[in-house]
Amino acid sequence: MKTVYHKADSRGYADHGWLKSHHTFSFANYYNPERMNFGVLRVLNDDQVASGMGFGTHPHRDMEIVSIPLEGDLEHKDSMGTAAVIRNGEIQVMSAGTGVMHSEYNKNKDGLVKFLQIWIIPNKMNVEPRYDQISIKEGEKLNDFQQILSPNADDDGVWIYQNAWFNMAKFEKGFSREYKLHDPKNGVYIFVLKGSAKVGDQTLETRDGFGVWETDKFNLEALEDSEILLMEVPMELP
CATH class of the missing domain: 2.60.120.10 (Jelly Rolls)
Structure with a gap:
């Protein structure tokens, strides 16, 4: 990774x-x-x-x-x-x-x-x-990944002309969950809106960004009550 x-x-x-x-x-x-x-x-x-x-x-x-x-x-x-x-x-x-x-x-x-x-x-x-x-239906998926954007008009959230998925994660302190990428050619840019979190050995504070790629999954853990935006996007430019 x-x-x-x-x-x-x-x-x-x-x-x-x-x-x-x-x-x-x-x-x-x-x-x-x-x-x-x-x-x-x-x-x-x-x-x-x-x-x-x-x-x-x-x-x-x-x-x-x-x-x-x-x-x-x-x-x-x-x-x-x-x-x-x-x-x-x-x-x-x-x-x-x-x-x-x-x-x-x-x-x-x-x-x-x-x-x-x-x-x-x-x-x-x-x-x-x-x-x-x-x-986005705030609070509908506490301690879960809530999809807010995808490439597909029939899926949850808005859709765009790109092989991308956005999720909002509202995690309570101590909660952790594995994120699995939709496409192995993609990466995920993690942006902490509120609180603090951990991905692997990296601690992230409010407004920190962290990109991961060349992996099919990773674990996201909330170190306090947190709101985190995950943006999965292709790593190769068109």
Whole structure:
């Protein structure tokens, strides 16, 4: 098994006043040639947006864009005619495909919006742009892996144009469980949202990231009550 460890305070950081963002991988003005991606996982941004502020209308193309709100209400509008608000406990996906314009704003009159912005390189280019949003059903699977994204429209969660699976793990202190990969060519990037956990001999604290690949399984143990996002993605770029 190969691994890579990204400590929370090693991430890139940008402070634009209205936006504060930590970048796990190279993004915008943060460039680290050793932190370009994890397989097809290209962007993992940990964003917080000030009240009444947001990202103005901007373009995307040929990218699967996943948003997971952690706190507050995030308003989304796009050139497909979508106008929606996503909240903690929900997940949004947008296949940019042949091209889409969209904007994102903090809907709250006071208080921050905190969310994860995740970009996945797709395995199918020039598709018709699409949008989807679902509830993750918080607490439904305590001490279990709760699938929130897959390649299959009929499976639990949203779907994307890539051989990827995302799971949310809400584990109580001391609970451990084995994760089995869906595809031996994939790897898993583990991102601790809250609490602390252990994979093998590696201890992970809040906002630490840990990638594992060239293995078919690994064990995840919660060292305290924890919330952890597991992103299984192909390691070979298209």
